[in-house]
Amino acid sequence: MTLVMRRMEKLIGMVLLVGVLASAVTVLAGGSIFLWRHGSDVVHYRIFRGEPSDLRSLAGIWDDMKRGSGRGLIQLGLIFLVAVQLIRVALTGLLFLLSRDKSFVIITALVLGLLTYALFFAGRG
Amino acid sequence: MTTAPFLLLVAAGSCAAGAVGALTGMGGGIILVPMLVLVFHVEMHYAAGASLIAVIATSSGAAAAYLSEGYTNLRLGMFLQLPCIAGGIGGALLAAVVPVPALFMVFGLVLLFSGYLSFRRKEESERDRPSDRLALRLGLESSYPVLGGWRRYRVYRVIPSFLLMSVAGVLSGLLGIGSGAVNVLAMDQVMRLPYKVSTTTSNFMIGITAAASAGVYLNDGFIDPGLTLPVMLGVFGGAVVGAKVLMFVNAKPLRVLFSAIVLLMALEMIYKGATR
Structure with missing residues (x-):
């Protein structure tokens, strides 16, 4: 294994760690607000109702968060976590690009394309 | 139950699931979903979303x-990611339309199968045969750290594993489990990689597959913040501990422990699916 590869692996590891921590802190902050307001509510997960539409999309989550909604902030932390996956695929692609590994650049680009499609376009919305 | 104690209990359970998930490369979901459904009476779709x-x-x-330890085979992981992520999107779309008792049954069967596989495997090797031609052309061979240096390994049966990975992806998206069991099956049993290379590479992959499915789940309203909170924090804590422990433990007792847990939950999921 080359030195560049080793370094890139370390970098991807770092990005993962930082991303997960940022996401965990956001979820924790949102969770504190959520608990403060709803800590004594009764839980309701036995029947599936589906989330309200504001918690299903990026724009809705962003609006919720600006209103100081704990739930919105938790969902934002989750979006961070998902975004980290996008970044890690992109960085792995960069690693292959740096080592002039043509077939793997293509494979990684395809994976990145599928992931982007799933995050922004798939599902009933 | 009110929210505060519910969150605490779910967080504790998730922490345990995260540790086992990291130790076995299964990602925790395969234990988390039945735990949420059977113990905390969470509806299946919410459980899959949280998982x-x-x-x-x-x-x-x-x-x-793991990346900094050098076990993970990035090339192989990215190559197998392709069918896996495609399946992951398909499975997540399916989850919205498949009836819940059927989900229970499929889940139970997947659990049984995972438990059986991790129990059955022996450490026999066929490593004196050269790698698949395709594996060589794609440069999938690599080496992993052993006591006092690096040991090279070969890679067999690339095409069957590639196909198996699309099944892994579909199951991951359908059940919200991360499909680590099938990943490890493909790499450990079919491609004949060393166990720790299989589990760590699987671990690298399942997050990406799950992110694709999570995008679909979010759009479909399966992801509830009140469940995300305890599950994500609990599992993350457990996973960090589990990953550190992996460096010092022998793989064999892990398999036995994992099989036992999985077998129990499989039977209960199948029973629930059948009696609904």
Whole structure:
């Protein structure tokens, strides 16, 4: 294994760690607000109702968060976590690009394309 | 139950699931979903949504630790990611339309199968045969750290594993489990990689597959913040501990422990699916 590869692996590891921590802190902050307001509510997960539409999309989550909604902030932390996956695929692609590994650049680009499609376009919305 | 104690209990359970998930490369979801459904009476779709988040958190946390140890085969992981992520999107779309008792049954069968596989495997090797031609052309061979240096390994049966990975992806998206069991099956049993290379590479992959499914789940309203909170934080904590422990433990007792847990839950899921 080359030195560049080793370094890139370390970098991807770092990005993962930082991303997960940022996401965990956001979820924790949102969770504190959520608990403060709803800590004594009764839980309701036995029947599936589906989330309200504001918690299903990026724009809705962003609006919720600006209103100081704990739930919105938790969902934002989750979006961070998902975004980290996008970044890690992109960085792995960069690693292959740096080592002039043509077939793997293509494979990684395809994976990145599928992931982007799933995050922004798939599902009933 | 009110929210505060519910969150605490779910967080504690998730922590345990995260540790086992990281130790076995299964991502925790395969234990988390039945736990949420059977113990906490959470509806299946919500459980699958929460579990996907847990899978992403485990995979990221553990992959951060493993990458710097040198077990993970990035090339192989990215190559197998292709069918896996495509299946992951398809499975997540299916989850919205498949009836719940059927989900229970499929889940139970997947659990049984995973338990059986991790129990059955022996450490026999066929490593004196050269690698598949395709594996050589793609440069999938690599080496992993052993006591006092690096040991090279070969890679067999690339095409069957590639196909098996699309099944892994569909199951991951359908059940919210991260499909680590099938990943490890393909790499450990079919491609004949060393066990720790299989589990760490699987761990690297499942977060990406789960992220694709999570995008679909979010749009379909399966992901509830009140569940994401305890599950994500609990599992992440458990995964960090599990990943550190992996460096010091022998793989064999792990398999036995994992099989036992999985067998119990499989039977209960199948029973629930059948009696609904």
